[in-house]
Amino acid sequence: DAGITQSPRHKVTETGTPVTLRCHQTENHRYMYWYRQDPGHGLRLIHYSYGVKDTDKGEVSDGYSVSRSKTEDFLLTLESATSSQTSVYFCAIGDVSGGNTEAFFGQGTRLTVV
Amino acid sequence: DQQVKQNSPSLSVQEGRISILNCDYTNSMFDYFLWYKKYPAEGPTFLISISSIKDKNEDGRFTVFLNKSAKHLSLHIVPSQPGDSAVYFCAASDTGANNLFFGTGTRLTVIP
Numbered sequence: 429d430a431g432i433t434q435s436p437r438h439k440v441t442e443t444g445t446p447v448t449l450r451c452h453q454t455e456n457h458r459y460m461y462w463y464r465q466d467p468g469h470g471l472r473l474i475h476y477s478y479g480v481k482d483t484d485k486g487e488v489s490d491g492y493s494v495s496r497s498k499t500e501d502f503l504l505t506l507e508s509a510t511s512s513q514t515s516v517y518f519c520a521i522g523d524v525s526g527g528n529t530e531a532f533f534g535q536g537t538r539l540t541v542v
Numbered sequence: 543d544q545q546v547k548q549n550s551p552s553l554s555v556q557e558g559r560i561s562i563l564n565c566d567y568t569n570s571m572f573d574y575f576l577w578y579k580k581y582p583a584e585g586p587t588f589l590i591s592i593s594s595i596k597d598k599n600e601d602g603r604f605t606v607f608l609n610k611s612a613k614h615l616s617l618h619i620v621p622s623q624p625g626d627s628a629v630y631f632c633a634a635s636d637t638g639a640n641n642l643f644f645g646t647g648t649r650l651t652v653i654p
Contacts, residue, residue: 476642522642530591
């Protein structure tokens with residue numbers, strides 16, 4: 429395993445409630461990513477971080493915010509969950525800047541918004 | 543708009559034959575490409591990659607081909623094995639921006 433843990437692994441929440449997903453790594457990677465996986469859409473990049481307090485938006489960032497106060501933790505927050513945010517969320521770590529390595533993925537968090 | 547596209551949602555191949563999975567991209571800034579394999583209820587796992595300075599990279603039964611002018615890459619698996627049955631994702635990166643974009647995936651089924 430690449431030393432990446434997502435929590436929780438499963439969550440059911442109600443529409444309009446805030447939700448925070450946590451990604452924790454023990455590999456000291458500079459880069460961390462949040463993706464969502466949906467049928468017909470594959471994996472879509474939500475936000476990514478290239479260092480502590482350095483983050484940027486991906487393809488589907490609306491409705492999501494992130495924070496990275498420590499190298500090892502990357503948090504994804506849904507400020508007010510909607511049914512369209514029901515998905516499987518994956519965190520990844522890695523540094524593809526040199527074009528010679530890969531990103532490693534966590535096991536995923538299945539989020540259901542009812 | 544999807545920058546990385548896999549137009550075949552599924553592919554079935556007989557065991558021992560070649561599997562060819564295709565991927566197209568639109569962003570000319572992408573310079574690093576990867577293939578991932580995903581089993582149900584697990585995270586994607588890295589399979590093979592290729593830099594834009596190459597047009598081919600091999601690793602055992604897996605070979606990735608890159609055609610930059612066509613903005614197209616493909617993954618060849620020879621010979622295909624039942625354990626290769628999974629969803630395969632193509633990914634592309636603009637290493638200067640450090641993003642990493644994925645396609646929609648192709649479900650490969652290898653029939654024994």
